[in-house]
Amino acid sequence: MRRNSHPESEAVSGNEHLRPAHDAMGTKERIQQVALELFVVHGYEKTSLREIADRLGITKAALYYHYASKQELLKSVTQPLIDEFEVLVATDPDRETLLRAYVDLLNRHQAVFQLVANDHASLAAAELVERSAKLRRETVRQLAGPDPRPIDYILAGAAFSAVAQAFSVARSVEPDATPALPEGAAYPDGQELTEVLLAIALRVLNPAENL
Template structure:
C-alpha cells in the first residue's frame, strides 16, 4: 500500500496546482520536479509515481485547457460567416482566459509550451484553428497579425491585478478584441 497521499487523485491534483504556482514564479523551464517535491514535502519518487518528467506534468496542466479550446473552436466554427465565427471565438477565449487567469500569462510565449504544441500535433492543430477563426475576420496578413495580437494580448492581460470583477474584465477584453479585429458585436433582436 502506498504512503499517505502518494497515489491519490487529490495528490495528483495538488501536484498540478503546485506546479502551476511554481511555473508562475520561476517559469516552466525554471521549475524542476525536485522543486515541486520540495514544495509539497514529498519524495521525488512520489512525484515520479504521477509524472516521470516535467513535460508530462505540463501536459497534465494543459490538457483540460486544450480540451476547452477544442470545444470553443467547434462552437465558433458552427456560426455562419467569418466575422460571427471570429466573434464567437473571441468571446469564448476571453471567458476561458479570465477563468484561468493565474495560468494563461505563464503559458503565453513559453518555449516549453510551443515545443509541446509542435510535438502534440493534435493540440497544435486546435490552436492553429483557433487562430484561423480569429484571423478570418480580415483576410491576409493583417487578419493574422490582429488575431495574434488578440490571443497574446488577452493571455497577458488577464494576469494583471485589475480592480474589476471577472465579468467586467471579460467584457473589457471582448471589447478590446473586437476593436482590434475590426468586428462589431452581434445585433440583439
C-alpha cells in the same frame, strides 16, 4: 504508460478509516498545483522534482508513484486547457462567441495560460508546439473573417493578443509590470471585464479600409 497500481480503488479494501479516492486524488492535485506554481515562476526546465517534492513535504521518489515522469506531470497540468481550447475552435463559432469563450478560458486556466505563454520550453516539453500553433492559426483565421487580406490577419493577431494582455493587466497577473492604481480605484472584473475585453477586440477588428 506504466501504472504502479490504482490508488483510488485500494483504500476501500480493508477496515481502515475512509481514505477513498479522496486521498490519492487530493495528492495528485496538490502535486499539480505546486508544480504549476513553480513552473510559472521558474520555468519548466529550471524547476526540479526535488523542489516540488520539498514544497509538498515528500520525496522525489514519492512523486514517481503518482506521475511516471516530469514530462507526464507537465502534460497533466497543460492538458485541460489545450483540450478545451481545441474543442472550442472545432465548433467554428462566430467572432463574438469565440472571444467570449476565450475570455472564459483565460479566467478558468489563468496560470496555465501564463505558463505556456511565457515559457516556450514547457510547450516543447509537453509536445504542444504544433498543437498550440495550430490553435493560434485557427483562432486568427476565424477572427480575420471571410476572404481575409493580409492586413486582416495582422489585425486578428493583434486583437487576439490584445485581449490576453488586457486580461493580464486587469487581473494583475504580473503586478510589477503594471503601474499601481490610486487608492479606491479598481479594475473591472467578472462580466464587466468580459465586455471590456470584447470591446477592445472589436476595436482592433474594425474593417481595414481606414488603415
